[in-house]
Amino acid sequence: MNISSVYYPAKEFVRFLTTGNSGFKNYDITNRCNLQCDFCYIYNQPDNFEFDEVTDEKFIEFFHSEKKNNVHTAILTGGEPALRINLIKAADKIFPVVFIFSNGLIKIDSSIRRRIFISLDGPKEIHNKMRGCNCFERIIDNITDDRRVIVTTLLNSENYPYITDLYEVLKTKGISGLTFSMHTSEEYYDPAVLRGAKLDRALTMMDYLRKKDPSFVLVSKEMIKQFKEKNHIPNCMLRKGYIISHKSDLSVKSPCVFGKNIDCRTCGCSSPVILHSLKKLDIETFRIISRFYYREKSPAFREYS
Numbered sequence: 001m002n003i004s005s006v007y008y009p010a011k012e013f014v015r016f017l018t019t020g021n022s023g024f025k026n027y028d029i030t031n032r033c034n035l036q037c038d039f040c041y042i043y044n045q046p047d048n049f050e051f052d053e054v055t056d057e058k059f060i061e062f063f064h065s066e067k068k069n070n071v072h073t074a075i076l077t078g079g080e081p082a083l084r085i086n087l088i089k090a091a092d093k094i095f096p097v098v099f100i101f102s103n104g105l106i107k108i109d110s111s112i113r114r115r116i117f118i119s120l121d122g123p124k125e126i127h128n129k130m131r132g133c134n135c136f137e138r139i140i141d142n143i144t145d146d147r148r149v150i151v152t153t154l155l156n157s158e159n160y161p162y163i164t165d166l167y168e169v170l171k172t173k174g175i176s177g178l179t180f181s182m183h184t185s186e187e188y189y190d191p192a193v194l195r196g197a198k199l200d201r202a203l204t205m206m207d208y209l210r211k212k213d214p215s216f217v218l219v220s221k222e223m224i225k226q227f228k229e230k231n232h233i234p235n236c237m238l239r240k241g242y243i244i245s246h247k248s249d250l251s252v253k254s255p256c257v258f259g260k261n262i263d264c265r266t267c268g269c270s271s272p273v274i275l276h277s278l279k280k281l282d283i284e285t286f287r288i289i290s291r292f293y294y295r296e297k298s299p300a301f302r303e304y305s
Ligand code: SF4
Pocket: 033, 034, 035, 036, 037, 039, 040, 041, 042, 043, 078, 079, 080, 103
């Protein structure tokens, strides 16, 4: 385990618990995407995309003011953030830590030495069906031998049986790992939300993979427990302001990145699950988080840490 990569998130977490300032912020740097997935929380809520993005110049100015206000970790989301590579490059220069969440269709320039989370929903047929595109192989080409990449799989009632198939595809691709989130919906009765026996089956498979390949499958026993028991929902630290989200017009999106119409009762987002597990001082979750940090070597990180 890389000690500095454990030290950094642990230090930041303690800072939050003692001062209330997390230093994490989420920026939807664009409301546009090169896909249009049925389940997208951007496209399913007009409030999340029916507005004009601010220019690169204005966004970069905002990044600088955020850094001055002690934001050290920028989580870049969209839409598809790779559509605004200028903003990724700017964030790379400004923030000590940058996480990028992408659908993987555009390969992010290799000069950006940051952690990139790529969405893949299952093996080829499943991913292509769920995303409505013939794009799986292109994404695999883009991520192969890219150690910046951790694949994040959003599980729902359709793709959960294919967890192990996806793992078998990914484990030989030279990426840094595989982690999971669960479908979160605007509708409480959305059949895509994993519940009951299906949820139990998904979590059993996740736990099987966690035990089989703990250096690649980045989920802790405590996280699996939270996905099941949902204690992260009443205790959600995002709703309490731990990570504030901004839209690409720079306004604040609440209660979290999903936007105002989300039904928290369906929440399977890994962020509050991880934070709740960390709050319980779960060592295995700290290990997982340490893996989420890329080997930060940027001047911005060295200056900060
Ligand atoms: S790739 Fe992501 S942002 Fe783009 S449409 Fe699909 S879910 Fe939405």
